[in-house]
Amino acid sequence: MTRLQRLVRIAWVFCKYRLDIFLPMAELPAPLKLFFLFAPWHLFPKGSLDRGDRLRLALEELGPVFVKFGQILSTRRDLLPDDMAESLRRLQDNVPPFASATARQIIEDSLGRPVTELFAEFSRDPLASASVAQVHAATMPNGRKVVVKVIRPGIDRVIRQDLALMFMMARLLERYWSEGRRLHPVEVVEDYQTTIYDELDLQREAANASQLRRNFNNSPLIYIPAIDWDHTTKRVLVMERISGIPIADIESLRAAGVDLKVLAEKGVEIFFTQVFRDSFFHADMHPGNIFVDASNPADPRYIAIDFGIVGTLAPDDLSYLARNLLAFFRRDYRQVAELHIQSGWVPPETRVNEFEAAIRTVCEPIFERPLKDISFGHFLLRLFQTARRFNMEVQPQLVLLQKTLLNVEGLGRQLYPELDLWSTAQPYLENWMRKRIGPSGLLRTLQTRLPSWLEQSPEMPQLVHDTLVQLRNAGAPDRGDRQAAITAELAQRHADRRWRLTLGALSLAALAWLGAEEKLVPLAQNMPHYGWALLALAGWLVLKPGRK
Template identity: 25%
Template sequence: MKIRNSSNKKIFARFNEILQIFRKYGFSYLLGQTTIKRYNPFRSSDLDDIKKGLANDIPERLRLMFQDLGTTYIKLGQLLSTRPDIVGRRIANELSKLQDNNPSVGYDEIQNTIETELHDSIPNLFKSFSKKPIATASIGQVHEGILPTGEKVAIKIQKADIEETIDTDLTIMKFIAEKADKYINSLKIYNLPGIIEEFERSIKKEIDYNQELMNMKHLAYDFKNDNTIHIPNVYPKYCSKKVITMEYIDGVKLADVFESDDPKFDKKLIADRGVKSYFKQIFINGFFHADPHPGNIFILDDNVVCFIDEGMMGLLDKEFKENLAELMILFTDNNVDNLIDQLMYMDILTEKIDIKNLKRDLNDMFSRYYGAELGQVKGAMNDLINLMTKYQVKLPNEFVLMARGIAIVEDIGQNLDPSFDVVPILQPIARKIITKKYSPKKLASSFKTNMFAFEHMIKVLPKRINKIFYKIEEGEIKINLELNNLNRITNKISLALIISALLIGSSYVMSIDKGPMIEDMPILGFIGFVVSLVLGVFTVLKYMGND
């Protein structure tokens, strides 16, 4: 993108406004001391100016600047507040204070949006509709209403032109990020273009209320058989990209429950239900609320926990869930060596990391939390992320969202019940997942899943071998081969082939649901896996130990 050649006057005007606000808060060294007419703001990298970024008040000035820049930058700041591994703990904590609120817009604008999006008049759509909003934020506002069928609902309406404003800001953000990454060496480690790309995906989902509708339906389905957790009902007929209509929640905000002495609130029970449900979202379902702060949780009758505002959700695939469960067990057991191995297996750490010093730092960290209570374990999680920042490790976004969510629900548990300990809840869930991962039935399922890959490999193997031999003959590949103990090598290969054949054959047998069964598995298939396991262990002990 080249702003100087653009004919879009709105982008020019907004860009100039951003320049002025950057200067107002003392960040002009990032953009230079120029105007758009002679624009080359990134040519200066004066060391004294860069050192200004180390000032003690930079986190506060950054927060105030984002607040002044408006909706898009407030949302960017809120995203960065969840990424202490990128911006550091001090800046992340300060940006978490950003207030996502704006003055409400008039009823005429709201009426026009609803009637345009839902293709009917408000009197026809709703039995009653409150003209005064019950809540307002930078992107939208919420009004109360009643459907023709009598259900009391909350209607969230997106403010007019907000999508155009966000698109304009994103265009400028990308330009600034690209130039800053190119010309300011001290900012290269942050990968600003990558941050803006991640932010664009996030905010595009947030302004698409159809996405939130699907999130609510998904989360409700996950808890359909749990009457202790409630997700508001949604009414798709009254929803669109810019309007979402959901059940009106007549409950008490969790933040108010903290201060309440009303005996109807069983705080220990609420803490247990809330934390268990959140771990279920992460480790069992792999679909979790990314912002479970007390304002997004209501308590209903009989201490039912209700999650609202499902605009931002985290999603974990099956493999990541299983790896994460193993990681959390190692983390809560203070098992440093295996923790490092697991992080490397998950491709979070690489061989470029100074493993020796990282191990030393991890041991120092865990020594401070030996025998820790709930709040201190949360501190250990924060310290782990700080260590990753120190070693310039880029953590997966979902990992950081998960860590932040766990920290929030730990705080909730402690506010409700000071004696509440999250570890006895977390460990059994994680161990159950690990046990299931290595069960014969799961292993058989895994082999069945990979059967097509095995088949394709076997089909293409002869062609690839012929291709390799052809290249050797043509002199394109040279091999220096020294064979020692040929018989021993042949025995190893033979035994490996036998084990592979047993595993593949057993996987086929596992797909048959007839004949003698044990634990819903065919006996022949089960025996095949057991024999394969014994032979595999024998191979490792006999040969590997002698190498």
């Protein structure tokens, strides 16, 4: 299908489901208003469906790329009203499978050998078929059970065409819609573009799975299947085949005697461990991707699959997020408002008192209810809606986190309706903050950054001197001003001395803490030779005489 044919198809679906209700008619230029007044969609009846269901049906009819976009958009409660977001959550990614012969041909082209040599058995019918890939069961020559994931043929071209059209629509929204500049529709499509292209690279998905498996090696919380790297390429992924109960099959879990309360609480613990311990989390934890190992019903374990979408957070974002959540737990709305401003999530000119009052208005009615009756996800949505009134811009780095949190809470409440996510989360966050700002956190920071500081320290005085000379030359018309040169030289000496004293103080503080914790002797025994060399260099920097 050419791009023009695809555009005509989209226009037809747009008219059929009367999506003109989403156009900002009042803000359009006069010629466009006149055009839309006689547009062909007026020939179609509006019907009885609400706007959310109409949008959902239109996306399903437009195909897998639009379905995937709608699924991601459903998590952007900062962009959509609740009714539309709820409708989009029901989008189904049920795509007819492509031919088994085609899958075999892709495997043979990618791995360079016939399927009959690669596998002792290869299932004709796929286990699952989605918008980007489909999965077949197979058995390796050594008897190991695996699954083979194969990228859908021709999907690259379809994605490129649909993304080009999405970008065109996003630019029009950004230009003609008053909310467009704040909500950044072009950036939303760019985020989706990154996500969908990442899912097309199965080597990236395999690397994500490998990282998660290492993070949770021998963990009682979750099991990550092993990757067969010898048979994995960009278009084919071979992974250990797992067996478990689908987490959405509550009846089977009950029949197996699974402790649903423990299972729900473990889901919350997995989420916070991935986010705050590893800053690397599975960001597509919907029920179709999660199974349960019920071999020990009293201590069940999660099994995850499909690692095409993962999320990461920078240390600053993690810190602000944890402090925000703890401030909410303590109902310290002033700190919440200040943290939003400090982090840059709302404009710096925001009036703290007004923002604090708005947050209190949202939160107090919610917190008067028992914590177990409070939906963490819906609470965040109300907060985002409030922050939107204060021009809070979209935070792309938090989008996947919001999506994952909503999925985790939804799963937890489905398993155990009495789940109190708040009481589960608060101790974890408080412990994480203690470790981050306590002695152990300071030691980790020193261990991580000290080599870099030592490497840069000899250059620091010269850099300070060069900067001061440049400032002097920029501000003084007489380049031969002797007084300015003397001032720069004194500033250099002072900076040199302060740098050495600061470094020495940090080193002594670390050594003192190690001694107090009785960790100095084991550290000394295990410290490599270069560690002692670095320590000696630090001492020389601290004790060497200054310039004369």
